[in-house]
Amino acid sequence: MSERRIKVLIAKPGLDGHDQGAKVVVRALADAGFEVVYTGLRQTPEQVANAALEENVDVIGLSSMAGSHLPFCRKLKPLLEKAGLGDKLWLIGGNLPAQDHAELRALGFRGIFPASSKFTDIVDFIKAGVS
């Protein structure tokens, strides 16, 4: 029986151009055996929701370095829910001040990985979160 590989979307929300972290995580997740789709820069909330739906992913990951994560995630949440992706694993990484973590969790982001998080922690979290 061949098991379907876990499929992950990594997206760069908004106008932030700092993509080194996103690309590094894409490589780490691919090395861990996941199938990874990377959106590239400047994604709108609508584009992220569409990509997640079209690619039929198990995990939706955002990488945000320039501070606009909260307004973006507030817009993204209803779009993902409307697309029937509320049961997928939502992650966010990057420059995420501790004071924002509670709201990100409340918005449905179960995995929060501030910059300098370990690859192994992200991989383990995904394996545990996608059954």
Add this chain to the structure above:
Amino acid sequence: MSKDNVKKSVINESGIEIKPLYSAEDVAATGGAAMLGLPGEYPFTRGIHPQMYRKQPWTMRQYAGFGNPADTNKRFKYLIANGQTGLNVAFDLPSQIGLDSDDPMAEGEIGRVGMSIDSLKDFEIAFDGIDLNKITVSLTINGAAAIMIAMYLAMAEKKGYDITKLRGTAQNDILKEFIGRGTWIFPVEPSIKLVGDTIEYCAKEAPKYSPVSICGYHIRESGATPAQEMAYAFAIGKAYIAEVTKRGLSVDDFANRLSFNFNIYGNLFEQVAKFRAGRGLWAKVLKDQCHAKDPDSMVMRMIAGGGGGGLTFEQPELNIVRGAYYALISALSGTQTMALCSYDEAYTIPTEYSARISLRTMQILIEEMGLCDTVDPIGGSYFVETLTNQMRAKMEEHMAEVEAEGGMVKMVAEGAIQSKVSRQAYEMQRNIQTGVFRKVGVNCYRIDEEEHEVAFHPYNEADARAQIASLNEVRRNRDGQAVAKALKQVETDAKSNRNVMPALMAAVKAYATVGEMTQALVAAYGRYREPIRF
């Protein structure tokens, strides 16, 4: 230390093996003093001026800008009052990628990472009360650089400055934006054409203005080694020179206004050797490959600063110490301009307090540590001279690799350079996470940290609304027909492959907005599509 504990092999980030001891033989074996010379003379390895800091210390130019132009003007004046000698302007992301503040994509981003600019009016406010003959201004702008240079020159002209004498710099290095930083707008070819337009225009109309600062900095941040940082920047520099000389200008008409922006984090000796080697190599490239005749065209002028990639989220106060070493590296390297990332900059826009610490760090080197007393103070060290020779050879290797792959423009357009440096960034990150590459506070000497002592810069929704209101006021009060005509001219000139700078100057003076001018250029050039390649 017992014999077993002696490190068997030490290899620097650029891939050069470091020996436990160096002597005159090592210098001779790597090329001797053939590329050394005297400061102020070809090949400028020891520095670009005979007297260097004895005559004038480096310019101190902290990166600053946030909120509305009035907020930024206040921070500029604070930094100047504290002894800063130049300005380094941060723009918000909508301004950087050519969106007006009322564009739906700009929501939540207005004034967040830099100041918000919609029209000439904003430039007038931002530089109000600042003497532009005394304080030189560097604009950290790339995708929208042609527009912002036009705005800066128009603002200066309006305030009564003679733009033929005006000094200043724009970053305007679009090729590196495709590799890292990501504020591109147009496809690769027209983007290079626009850089050429600014160089050509400034060579004729504003000959003291430096229209381009070629950045190894962000390529290094994206994963390049120190030797690659220099080599790739030089390859980019050559691409811009080719763009302008093909229009009939001589390299000596403009090369002396090209400058560079480099990074300073990492091993101290490797960085200092990198800069000394880089000066020699750029001089050689200009002379031998670009056929410059004027020695002034061969000079590698630089801002060496930042160091963001070396700073850590963990134990952020350690970044003050790192910043001090980075400043030392920059001073020992003979930089023209210095800026330091502040200790809280890994998290947020620096506070006045943290920005002042960065400024004082540089001032301590100038006033207390004797860094300005003598030129190239570590020149002549067997180790430094050997490493300088080796770093130059390594950079030449990387430049040759780029040539062999079809040149920098092709590699950027195909995503090949992006893929290479991002793979290296991944390997480095893995080495940090596994402790192979040591990082204090990160993979050794960690402490349990609950909350970091960092004050976050707040995002102000009211400021964003005020900026949009101000933009609407500009739109109401200007001559709409004149604006439409000026924008049409921008589009026509872009489509017919003419230099767009005169048309942009006219549009700026009619108070056309950044978004409108960008749209006019997009109508001619289209938009860039990022190659996704791993």
